[in-house]
Amino acid sequence: MVTSRNIIALKSILHKEIHRFMRIWVQTLVPPAITISLYFVIFGSLIGSRIGEMGGFDYMSFIVPGLIMMSVITNSYSNVASSFFSAKWQRNVEEMLVAPVPNWVIVAGYVGGGMARGILVGSIVTIVAMFFVDIQIHNIWVIIATVALTSATFALGGLINAIFAGSFDDISIIPTFILTPLTYLGGVFYSISLLPEFWQGVSQINPIVYMVNAFRYGFLGISDVSLVMSFSVLGVFIVSLYTVAMVLITKGIGLRS
Amino acid sequence: MQSALKISALEKTYKGGFQALKGIDLTVKQGDFFALLGPNGAGKSTTIGVITSLVNKTAGQVSVFGYDIDNELEAAKSYIGLVPQEFNFNQFEPLMKILINQAGYYGVERSVAVERAEKYLKQLDLWDKKDSAARMLSGGMKRRLMIARALMHEPKMLILDEPTAGVDIELRRSMWDFLRELNQQGITIILTTHYLEEAEMLCRNIAIIDSGIIVENTDMKSLLAKLDIETFVFDLKPNSKPAQLKEFCCRVIDDHTLEVDVKKSQTINQVFTQLSEQDIDVLSMRNKSNRLEELFVSLVGSGQESADSKVQE
Ligand SMILES: Nc1ncnc2c1ncn2[C@@H]1O[C@H](COP(=O)(O)OP(=O)(O)O)[C@@H](O)[C@H]1O
Ligand SMILES: [Mg+2]
Numbered sequence: 001m002v003t004s005r006n007i008i009a010l011k012s013i014l015h016k017e018i019h020r021f022m023r024i025w026v027q028t029l030v031p032p033a034i035t036i037s038l039y040f041v042i043f044g045s046l047i048g049s050r051i052g053e054m055g056g057f058d059y060m061s062f063i064v065p066g067l068i069m070m071s072v073i074t075n076s077y078s079n080v081a082s083s084f085f086s087a088k089w090q091r092n093v094e095e096m097l098v099a100p101v102p103n104w105v106i107v108a109g110y111v112g113g114g115m116a117r118g119i120l121v122g123s124i125v126t127i128v129a130m131f132f133v134d135i136q137i138h139n140i141w142v143i144i145a146t147v148a149l150t151s152a153t154f155a156l157g158g159l160i161n162a163i164f165a166g167s168f169d170d171i172s173i174i175p176t177f178i179l180t181p182l183t184y185l186g187g188v189f190y191s192i193s194l195l196p197e198f199w200q201g202v203s204q205i206n207p208i209v210y211m212v213n214a215f216r217y218g219f220l221g222i223s224d225v226s227l228v229m230s231f232s233v234l235g236v237f238i239v240s241l242y243t244v245a246m247v248l249i250t251k252g253i254g255l256r257s
Numbered sequence: 258m259q260s261a262l263k264i265s266a267l268e269k270t271y272k273g274g275f276q277a278l279k280g281i282d283l284t285v286k287q288g289d290f291f292a293l294l295g296p297n298g299a300g301k302s303t304t305i306g307v308i309t310s311l312v313n314k315t316a317g318q319v320s321v322f323g324y325d326i327d328n329e330l331e332a333a334k335s336y337i338g339l340v341p342q343e344f345n346f347n348q349f350e351p352l353m354k355i356l357i358n359q360a361g362y363y364g365v366e367r368s369v370a371v372e373r374a375e376k377y378l379k380q381l382d383l384w385d386k387k388d389s390a391a392r393m394l395s396g397g398m399k400r401r402l403m404i405a406r407a408l409m410h411e412p413k414m415l416i417l418d419e420p421t422a423g424v425d426i427e428l429r430r431s432m433w434d435f436l437r438e439l440n441q442q443g444i445t446i447i448l449t450t451h452y453l454e455e456a457e458m459l460c461r462n463i464a465i466i467d468s469g470i471i472v473e474n475t476d477m478k479s480l481l482a483k484l485d486i487e488t489f490v491f492d493l494k495p496n497s498k499p500a501q502l503k504e505f506c507c508r509v510i511d512d513h514t515l516e517v518d519v520k521k522s523q524t525i526n527q528v529f530t531q532l533s534e535q536d537i538d539v540l541s542m543r544n545k546s547n548r549l550e551e552l553f554v555s556l557v558g559s560g561q562e563s564a565d566s567k568v569q570e
Contacts, residue, residue, distance in 0.1 A: 005364025012361025019354070091345035095406075098309045098339050099362035100331035256313050257271060257306070 017113025066188030076118030080158035114155025143218035156241035267317030292456035295466035301449035338407035348392035363410035377405035
C-alpha cells in the first residue's frame with residue numbers, strides 16, 4: 001500500500017543509500033571513470049584505429065554504448081550488494097526490520113539506490129566518452145528505458161546476492177565469476193554477428209547481449225537483436241528477480257533467525 | 258484496559274533444534290515498568306526478538322496494544338521502540354543521520370525528526386557528538402544513542418534489552434532516572450536484565466525466566482517478600498575448627514570462612530551464640546549479596562550448584 005508513511009520510509013532509504021555512495025565517492029565514482037577512460041584510450045584510440053569499422057561505425061563509437069552499459073551493470077549491482085550486505089554485517093538492517101517498513105519499500109529503496117549509482121556512473125562515463133568521440137543519439141527514450149531497466153535488474157541481482165551472502169567474499173564471487181564474463185561476452189566489444197554460428201547461438205542466451213544491443217540502438221540505431229526481444233528479456237528478469245527478492249525478504253532469509 | 262503486551266504459549270526452536278522458549282505467557286499492562294529477569298541464555302533476547310519480529314516464532318501468540326504480530330505486524334511495530342542488546346547502527350554514519358533515518362522508517366517527516374533528534378540528543382547528553390560517526394562514541398554513549406533512536410517515533414512502549422550491561426555505575430544511575438521519567442510520561446517500559454538490583458530499583462512488575470520458562474511473574478514487592486533467606490559470610494580467626502550450627506544451613510569454605518543462610522524468622526544472634534559456644538572467634542561479617550542466586554534457589558529449587566552455573570554476573 002502506498003501511504004505517506006511508506007513514502008517517507010522509501011525516501012529515507014533512498015536518501016541513506018545515495019548519501020552512502022556519495023560519501024565514499026573515491027571508492028564508488030572515481031574508479032569506474034578511470035577504468036573506462038583506459039578502455040577508451042586503449043581500445044578506442046590505440047587499437048581501435050587499426051580495427052576500423054564495426055557495424056558501420058568506427059570502433060570507438062561502436063564500443064562507447066557497451067562501455068557505458070558495462071559501468072551501469074557493475075555499479076548498480078555492487079552498490080546494492082555491498083550496501084545491503086554491510087547493513088546485515090553491522091546489523092543496522094534491523095533498524096528497518098523492526099520498523100513498520102513493508103518489504104516492497106525495502107526492496108524499492110535499495111534498488112533505487114543501486115539504480116542511482118549505476119545511472120550516475122553511467123553519466124560520468126558518458127561525459128568522459130565525449131572527450132573521445134562525438135556522441136550521437138538515435139532514440140533518447142530507448143536509451144533512458146534501457147538504462148533504467150538494466151540498472152534495476154542488476155540492483156535486484158545485487159540485493160539477492162547480499163541476502164544470501166555470509167561474508168564479504170560472497171558478494172564478490174558472482175561479479176567475478178558470472179557478471180564480468182557475461183559482460184565481456186555480451187557484445188560490448190564486438191558485434192555478435194562476427195561470431196561463428198555456434199557462438200552466436202550461445203550468445204543468445206546471454207541476457208547482457210540484449211541490454212547492450214538495445215542501448216547501442218538508442219545511440220547508433222543498430223542492434224544485433226530485436227528491441228522487442230531486448231525489452232522482453234529485461235521485463236522477465238525484473239519481474240522474476242523482484243519476486244525472488246520479495247520472497248527471500250518476507251521469509252527473512254539471512255535476516256531473521 | 259488493553260494490555261501493552263500479551264504473550265501466550267510462545268515457543269521458539271532455533272535452527273539446529275535448540276528450544277530457547279518453551280511456552281511463555283506474559284502480560285504487561287499499559288504504563289507498567291516491567292522487568293524480564295533471568296541469567297544469560299535464559300531466553301530474554303529471544304523473547305524480545307519475537308516481539309520485535311527479528312526472530313521468527315515457532316508457536317504461540319504475541320500482541321502489542323491489541324495488534325497481533327501475525328496479522329497486523331506493521332501496526333504492532335509502530336508502538337514499539339527497541340533498544341537491542343548489541344550495537345546495531347551503522348558505525349560510519351553520524352548520530353544525527355542515524356536518528357533522522359530511523360524516524361523516517363516510521364513515517365516521521367524530516368523536519369519533525371530534526372527537532373526530535375535535537376531534543377533527545379540533548380537529553381541524553383550526546384548533542385556535542387551529533388556530527389560524529391557513531392563508531393567514535395564510548396560504549397555508554399552508544400547505548401544512549403540507541404535509546405535516542407528508539408524514541409524517535411515516540412513509541413508507547415519502550416523495550417530495552419540489558420540496557421546497562423557494560424555501563425558504569427554513575428551513568429547507570431542517570432540512565433535509570435531517564436527511564437523513570439519516560440515511564441512517568443506514560444510510556445510502558447520493559448527491560449531485561451540479569452541484575453536483580455536493577456529490576457528492584459526500577460520496576461513495578463517482574464517476570465523471571467530461566468531456560469525458556471517463566472518461573473515467576475508477579476509484582477516486585479511480593480517477589481522481594483519471597484526472598485526470605487539471606488546469606489552471611491563470617492570471617493573467622495585463621496585455623497578455627499569447623500563450625501557446626503544447629504538449625505542453620507551453613508558451609509565451611511575454609512579454616513577462616515563460614516557461610517550461613519539466615520531465614521527471616523531467625524536471628525543472627527543465634528549464630529553468634531552458637532559460634533562462641535564452640536570457641537570460634539568472628540573477626541568480621543558481611544552480607545553475601547548474590548540475591549539473584551538465592552532467588553533462583555528458592556524459585557527453581559534446583560540446588561546451589563545449578564544456580565551457580567546459571568548465574569554469571
Ligand atoms: N540464533 C540462534 N541460534 C541458535 N541458538 C540461539 C540463537 N540465539 C540464541 N540462541 C540460544 O538460545 C538461548 C537463549 O538465548 P538468549 O535469548 O539470547 O538469552 P538471554 O538474552 O536471556 O541471555 C541461548 O542458549 C542461546 O545460545
Ligand atoms: Mg540477551
